[in-house]
Amino acid sequence: MADPAKTSNPPAVELRKIDKSFYGVLANADVDFSLARSEVHALLGENGAGKSTLCSVIAGLYRPDSGEMLMDGEVVDLKTPKDALAAGIGMVYQHFRLVSNLTVAENLALGNPEVGLRLSQSQLEAEARELGERYDFPVDPTARIWQLSVGQQQRVEILKLLYRDVRILILDEPTAVLTPQEGQALFRAMRTLADEGRSLIFVSHKLHEVKQVSDRVTVLREGRVVGGVDTADAEPRDLARMMVGKDLELPTRAPNESIGEPVLVVKDLVVEDDRGLDAVDGLSITVNAGEVVGIAGVSGNGQRELAQGIVGLMKVTGGSVELSGDDITGKSVLQTIKRGIAYVPQSRLGMGLAPGLDTEDNLALKQYREPPYSRGPMLMQNAFNTRGAELIKEFDVRGVRPGLPIRLLSGGNLQKALIAREVTQDHCVLIARSPTRGLDVGATAVVREQILAERDRGIGVLLISEDLDELLALSDRMLVIYEGKIVGEMPASEATAERLGLLMSGHSEEQTA
Amino acid sequence: MSRRLIVEPRGLAPWWLKLVIPIGSVLAAMVLGAVFLAITGNDWVEVYQKMADAAFGSGRGFAETLVSATPLILTGVCAAIAFKMLVWNIGGEGQLIFGAIVAAGVGIWLSESTPAFIAITAVVAAGALGGAFWASLSAVPRVYLGTNEIITTLMLNFIALNLMQYLVLGSSSPWRDPEATQFPQGRPIIENARIPEFFNRLDWGLFIAIAVAIVAWFVISKTRSGFEYRIVGDSFDTARYAGIKVPKKVLGTFLASGAAAGLAGSILVAGILGKMDPRSLDLGLGFTGIIVAALARLNPIAIIPVAILMGALNNAGPSLQSIGVPAATVQILQGAILIFAVAGEFLILNRIRRPDPTAGEAKVEAEAQAA
Numbered sequence: 001m002a003d004p005a006k007t008s009n010p011p012a013v014e015l016r017k018i019d020k021s022f023y024g025v026l027a028n029a030d031v032d033f034s035l036a037r038s039e040v041h042a043l044l045g046e047n048g049a050g051k052s053t054l055c056s057v058i059a060g061l062y063r064p065d066s067g068e069m070l071m072d073g074e075v076v077d078l079k080t081p082k083d084a085l086a087a088g089i090g091m092v093y094q095h096f097r098l099v100s101n102l103t104v105a106e107n108l109a110l111g112n113p114e115v116g117l118r119l120s121q122s123q124l125e126a127e128a129r130e131l132g133e134r135y136d137f138p139v140d141p142t143a144r145i146w147q148l149s150v151g152q153q154q155r156v157e158i159l160k161l162l163y164r165d166v167r168i169l170i171l172d173e174p175t176a177v178l179t180p181q182e183g184q185a186l187f188r189a190m191r192t193l194a195d196e197g198r199s200l201i202f203v204s205h206k207l208h209e210v211k212q213v214s215d216r217v218t219v220l221r222e223g224r225v226v227g228g229v230d231t232a233d234a235e236p237r238d239l240a241r242m243m244v245g246k247d248l249e250l251p252t253r254a255p256n257e258s259i260g261e262p263v264l265v266v267k268d269l270v271v272e273d274d275r276g277l278d279a280v281d282g283l284s285i286t287v288n289a290g291e292v293v294g295i296a297g298v299s300g301n302g303q304r305e306l307a308q309g310i311v312g313l314m315k316v317t318g319g320s321v322e323l324s325g326d327d328i329t330g331k332s333v334l335q336t337i338k339r340g341i342a343y344v345p346q347s348r349l350g351m352g353l354a355p356g357l358d359t360e361d362n363l364a365l366k367q368y369r370e371p372p373y374s375r376g377p378m379l380m381q382n383a384f385n386t387r388g389a390e391l392i393k394e395f396d397v398r399g400v401r402p403g404l405p406i407r408l409l410s411g412g413n414l415q416k417a418l419i420a421r422e423v424t425q426d427h428c429v430l431i432a433r434s435p436t437r438g439l440d441v442g443a444t445a446v447v448r449e450q451i452l453a454e455r456d457r458g459i460g461v462l463l464i465s466e467d468l469d470e471l472l473a474l475s476d477r478m479l480v481i482y483e484g485k486i487v488g489e490m491p492a493s494e495a496t497a498e499r500l501g502l503l504m505s506g507h508s509e510e511q512t513a
Numbered sequence: 514m515s516r517r518l519i520v521e522p523r524g525l526a527p528w529w530l531k532l533v534i535p536i537g538s539v540l541a542a543m544v545l546g547a548v549f550l551a552i553t554g555n556d557w558v559e560v561y562q563k564m565a566d567a568a569f570g571s572g573r574g575f576a577e578t579l580v581s582a583t584p585l586i587l588t589g590v591c592a593a594i595a596f597k598m599l600v601w602n603i604g605g606e607g608q609l610i611f612g613a614i615v616a617a618g619v620g621i622w623l624s625e626s627t628p629a630f631i632a633i634t635a636v637v638a639a640g641a642l643g644g645a646f647w648a649s650l651s652a653v654p655r656v657y658l659g660t661n662e663i664i665t666t667l668m669l670n671f672i673a674l675n676l677m678q679y680l681v682l683g684s685s686s687p688w689r690d691p692e693a694t695q696f697p698q699g700r701p702i703i704e705n706a707r708i709p710e711f712f713n714r715l716d717w718g719l720f721i722a723i724a725v726a727i728v729a730w731f732v733i734s735k736t737r738s739g740f741e742y743r744i745v746g747d748s749f750d751t752a753r754y755a756g757i758k759v760p761k762k763v764l765g766t767f768l769a770s771g772a773a774a775g776l777a778g779s780i781l782v783a784g785i786l787g788k789m790d791p792r793s794l795d796l797g798l799g800f801t802g803i804i805v806a807a808l809a810r811l812n813p814i815a816i817i818p819v820a821i822l823m824g825a826l827n828n829a830g831p832s833l834q835s836i837g838v839p840a841a842t843v844q845i846l847q848g849a850i851l852i853f854a855v856a857g858e859f860l861i862l863n864r865i866r867r868p869d870p871t872a873g874e875a876k877v878e879a880e881a882q883a884a
Contacts (some may be wrong), residue, residue, distance in 0.1 A: 022521070313753060334756030343754070351754045354747040365744065365755045374737045381735075404525045 010073030011197045012037050013058060013089070013168055018067035020053055027053035028064070029223045035168065040190055040200045042214035042231070044207070045243055045442045050223040051203045052094070055170045058201070059091035060084030088159030096153050098145045104128055104156050105141040108163045131159050134483035135189045135320055150299060151182040158189070169193060170201040175209055177466075179298055180501035187213045205243070207236045244441050250368040252473045253292070253452060254494070259476070260289030262430045263324050263460035264310070264341075270318030271302070271309035279305035280482035282319065287460040292451065294475030294492075296500050297462040303464045304346070307431050310462075311343045312336045317422065324428055337366055342459075344432040348411070352418045355407035359400045360388030363421050395420035396446065412443025419450050430454050431462045436470055448474060468497050477511035482506050523864045534861055535808060535815075538853035539822070545853075546846045550838070560838055567832035576713040580785060582824030584609070586722040587777035588802025589809060589816040591644075595770040597733075597811045600744040600763060604651060604666025605774040605783035606799025607673035612775025614677055614688070615643030617784045617789035620702025621687055632706035636783045637721065637776065642654050644775015645768040647673060652767035652857035656760045662767075670799070678791050688789055699788035708784045718780035725773060730815040742766060774799060801827075804847065808854045810861075823847065 011034040030051045035041050043051045043240065056062045060078035067290070068075055071087060078084045081091070082251055089222040098107050105124040128141035137155045137267055145153060154174060160171055171190075175183040190200055204210050210217055210231065217234055219227045219242040227242045264287040273279035279302040287293045308314040310321050312333040320329045323339055331339070345351040353362045364373045364384055372383035385402075392400050397416045399409050406414065415435065432451065436444040451474055455461055464481075465471050471478060478495040480488040480503040488503040527692045541621040550557035568578045588605040595602035602608075619639040623632055651665040680688040682697045692698040745752040745762045752759050777798065786793055790838070805823055809815035826847055830840035 332756065333753060334758075337756050345754060347750075349749070351750045354744050354751045356747040357743060361740070361743075365751070368737060368740055374740075377736050377738065379735055379737055379740055402527060 009037065010063060010070070011035055012039075012072065014070040014073075015054075015058070016070070018054070018057060018064045018069070020050075020057060020062055020064045022053075026223045028057065031067070031220075031223075031225055033218060033225065035199050035201060037199055037215075038197050039216060040194050040202055040214045042210040042217045043201060043203045043220060044205065044210050044239060045207055045220035049220040049243070051220055052172055053223075054220070055091055055172050055201060055203060058084070058168075059089055059170055068360070085164055085166065088165070088169070090164060090166035090171070092154065092157040092174060093163065094172050096157050098153060098156060098160075100146040101144060103142050103144050104139055104148075104159075107145060107156055108141075108160050110160075127163070128159065128215060131162055135159075135162070135192055136185070137189055150177045151179070154178070154186075157223060162193075166198070168199050168201070170203075172203045173205075175204065175206065176200070179505040180497055181505060183209070189260050193351060202266050207239055208239065210239070211236060221245055226333060227479040235391065252448075252506055253476070255476075258458075259291045260458060262286045263289045264462065265322040266306075266310065266319070267315065267322075268319035269306070269309060269321065271305040271314050272317055273302075273305055278317075279484050280309055283481070283484060283486055284319075285462070285479065285486065287462050289428070289460050290455055290458045291476045292455050292461040292463055292474050294467060294471040295462065295481050295486075296471050296477045296478060296504055297464075297481035298504050299466050301481050302506075303433065303466075303481060305484070306481070307343065307345070307433055307462075307464055310336070311341055330410050337425075340426055340428040342425060342430045343429040344418060344430070344435050345396075346433040346437070348414045348418055349407050353406055353414060356405045358403050359397060359406050359409070359417055360384045360394060361401070362417060363388045363391050364405050365421060367421075367425055391420045391424065392417075405484075412439045412446075415439055415447055419447060423450060423454055427459065429460045429462065431464070433464045434466060434470075435463070437467065468500055471495075471500075472497070480504055515711035518865050518867060520863050520865050524863060526861045530861055531777045531810070535700060535810075535819075535854060538808075538857045539850055541853045542846055542849035545849050546842070549845065550842070552824070555625070555838055559836065560833060560842070563832055563836055564826075564843070567829040573713050574828070576715040577823045578828045579715050579719050580823060580824070581827045582820040583719045583722045583784075584777040584781055584798045585801055585805050585820035585823050586726055586816055587773050587780070588799050588842040589798070589805035589820050590726050590802075590813055591770045591774040591777075592642070592803045592806035593809065593811040593813055593816060594729055594733070594766060594773070596806060598742065598763060598766045600652075600655070600767050600770070601663045602648065602651070602666050602767060602770050603663060603803060604648065604669050604799070605777075605802045606797065607666065607670035608771040608774035609645045609778040609781075610670075610673040610677050610794055610800050611647035611778070612640035612644035613778030613782045613789050613794050614673075614680065615646075616640035616779030617688055617699060617702055620706040620783060621700050623703050623706060625703050625705070627703065627705055632703060633708055633783060636702065636706045637708075640779020640782065641772040641776045644778065645772040647775065648767050648771020652771070654765050655767070656764045659826040677789065677794065681789060681791050699786075699790050701788045702782065706783055707787055708780065710784075714785055716784040718784040721776070721780060723817055725776065726813045726816050729773075729848070774802070777802075801847075804851050807851065810858070 013035040015031055015033040018028050031054060033054065045051045053062065057064050060081045060083050063079065069078065070076065076087060078087065084163065097112065102110070104409065105128045108128050109124055109410065125141040130405040132139050137159060139152055139155050139159065145156065155393065174186060176326070178186065190202065194200055202214055214231045217229055217231050217239065218225055219239060221243060226386060266283065266285045269280050269283045270278055271280035282304070283302070283306065285293065285427065295303065305314055309316050312331050312335065315332050323341065324326065326339065328336055328339060329435065349355045356366060361384065364387070367373055368379070372380055372387065375378060395416045397413050397420065400414055406417065435451065436447050441445065451463065452462060463471065464475055472492070472495060475492050476492050478492055479486050480500060482504060547557040550560055567574050569575050580590050588609060591602065591605040591608065616636045616639045616735055620636045623635065647669060650669055651662045654660040654665065655662040680686045681699050688699055690698045708718050710716045733742055741752070741762060743757055744755060746756060749759050752762070778794065781794060782789055801823060805816055805819050809819045824845040830843040833842055
């Protein structure tokens with residue numbers, strides 16, 4: 001299996017029989033893993049397969065319940081991420097750990113024991129610039145983090161670790177926030193780093209990325225290692241089967257001929273973000289009945305403000321929103337619910353569900369004002385139970401127990417419950433933000449089916465997502481949002497990942513044509 | 514890795530645990546108290562006997578226990594309904610005092626010939642309104658300007674206390690009794706505004722307090738408005754998403770919380786005190802209410818027995834002096850109960866187990882099948 005030349009030296013990192021559990025659920029079970037020098041090692045698996053947990057164990061963030069870790073053949077016990085950094089292990093987390101008000105150079109210096117009490121700004125900046133150039137990662141060292149795009153912030157995270165000269169670099173789903181082009185730049189830098197003798201762990205659930213950049217692949221499923229192969233020998237189909245455990249087809253769109261009248265018409269909409277900047281900047285969209293309109297874009301280009309502006313959660317400062325011909329601009333959330341907007345927000349537990357209430361309560365979160373859930377001022381507990389049981393059965397929400405806070409359900413079950421509630425209320429428009437984010441294949445399939453069923457029922461669906469695969473699979477028409485404006489529109493048949501990727505990164509159609 | 518105990522959050526605590534742990538906390542506190550008493554050379558058996566006897570041993574003693582418990586039920590409700598919505602109203606003290614000031618004011622101002630039913634209702638309601646008003650001084654800035662209610666409610670406690678003392682001890686206000694020549698006293702409210710006693714010093718105020726706790730429970734768990742309250746208490750963003758007007762809800766809860774404390778003040782004034790007596794109203798009842806709410810795990814029904822327990826301890830204190838034990842012993846016990854209850858809360862929310870090397874595989878398989 002392993003390259004004999006590499007096994008002559010002890011591996012840079014070796015894990016033996018690692019167990020780690022949360023909430024009584026094993027996130028990693030009996031994991032053996034070995035990372036050679038100069039290797040890009042992909043960890044492949046579905047969401048919830050235990051990839052992030054394993055990385056966090058290596059990076060010293062979590063301590064395993066049992067098992068041991070070796071570096072260069074010696075047993076180590078990393079108690080904190082600081083220990084791991086001192087041992088030469090660094091991790092770029094999915095959620096960046098940068099101080100947004102400080103400059104790039106200051107962030108590099110932060111927490112570095114080699115930087116003394118007195119900072120030399122100019123020296124730091126020179127070092128940061130030199131480091132960036134060496135890896136073809138140009139970033140302005142004097143820029144403040146909040147001024148940078150997500151892709152640039154990720155480079156800063158990587159530079160921060162290189163500045164500490166880590167030998168082992170862990171990248172947890174680094175491409176999730178990047179455009180396809182930025183992803184390619186990252187892969188080039190990863191190869192350079194490996195050629196210098198560093199080892200990289202690359203987490204992904206995208207087969208083509210793994211195939212392109214890695215030397216070896218370890219596949220995780222349900223917390224266990226189900227296979228390890230040299231990438232060159234790996235057939236994508238085999239990897240997919242290992243990852244999922246079975247052959248599974250995701251539902252995709254059948255063309256829809258019965259597109260109806262416009263149901264949601266957004267004209268020149270302006271919505272300010274929390275800082276008072278125009279996050280949605282004169283944007284217009286029309287969604288017709290029986291149509292899925294996909295909005296692609298890199299996170300942070302006004303998607304949140306667009307959705308929240310339409311449903312009344314954020315203040316609209318310009319333009320108009322019409323629902324089935326009625327002007328609903330600036331109406332309250334209660335009004336937009338009553339007039340028929342169903343909304344699946346990006347954050348399930350942060351917004352879409354009340355984490356501490358049980359599933360039955362959450363299923364009635366919007367409809368509780370009307371019979372059968374309430375009569376006059378009184379709540380009808382029986383209706384909560386019977387109606388709840390129906391929806392739980394129909395939408396196959398698992399793990400429900402009366403009184404059990406919904407936050408203890410898995411991501412897929414949370415989303416099934418949320419969608420069950422949204423699509424069973426009276427509505428004519430469904431707005432969904434990244435509805436399959438973080439879900440396993442089974443739950444993703446259910447959610448996609450529901451969205452397509454909505455469309456076939458004549459609902460106008462506005463699908464706002466950062467996941468191009470999801471958008472391409474479901475949308476009838478595709479729009480691209482960039483800096484709060486729609487910068488491209490095309491029928492689904494003409495949309496490709498490359499074309500969308502360029503538009504998402506701000507290249508106009510004229511430039512790309 | 515080494516064999517360590519694993520602490521993990523539990524999903525759903527079994528119902529009996531929610532009963533066993535508070536009772537266990539009380540017992541543990543008593544054990545600690547016994548150790549303390551033994552070390553200081555007292556006969557702990559005798560002390561506990563004396564306390565039990567004073568609090569529950571006679572009809573009269575039990576009546577006094579319930580007298581002490583009455584305001585604690587209300588200040589407990591005050592803390593519980595606010596805390597459950599993550600509104601940190603620690604101003605029950607000030608709201609109780611201001612409620613007492615307004616209640617006494619109305620009770621003094623009313624004509625002697627006012628019918629009893631009207632007079633009692635007016636005085637009791639005035640106290641609730643006064644408490645709500647005092648809470649509004651913190652609630653309105655909190656809701657509309659985002660000020661920190663912990664600070665404002667705490668500071669307003671001192672303002673209310675000083676105002677009460679000024680009205681009776683420092684000025685010749687209408688609240689001061691002109692006939693008290695020796696030491697300044699509050700002016701008695703009209704006789705018709707006094708809540709009637711039905712057993713020794715115990716008056717009908719107890720039932721008002723119990724009714725308030727039951728109504729609070731009923732509203733929270735059985736009404737539409739209570740459902741909205743639970744959603745807001747769980748997540749502001751989710752509540753906004755569900756179309757609930759969060760500021761209005763927080764404001765309403767804050768005012769209701771203040772009203773409960775104000776009601777405690779008016780029941781004291783119209784009940785056992787009969788006047789605004791600064792010394793009898795400055796016993797830290799608002800703060801003890803926070804302990805009561807915490808021990809009751811913010812459940813309004815559980816507040817009733819917990820307040821009775823705390824009332825019993827307060828009531829037993831003075832009797833200890835007859836056997837040469839300081840009355841402050843009961844405060845040590847109250848403090849210890851709180852500490853054990855807070856520690857016990859951890860056991861309700863979490864489970865501690867040994868790492869089990871064989872359980873891993875079975876569990877993963879079970880999870881896989883469930884998923």
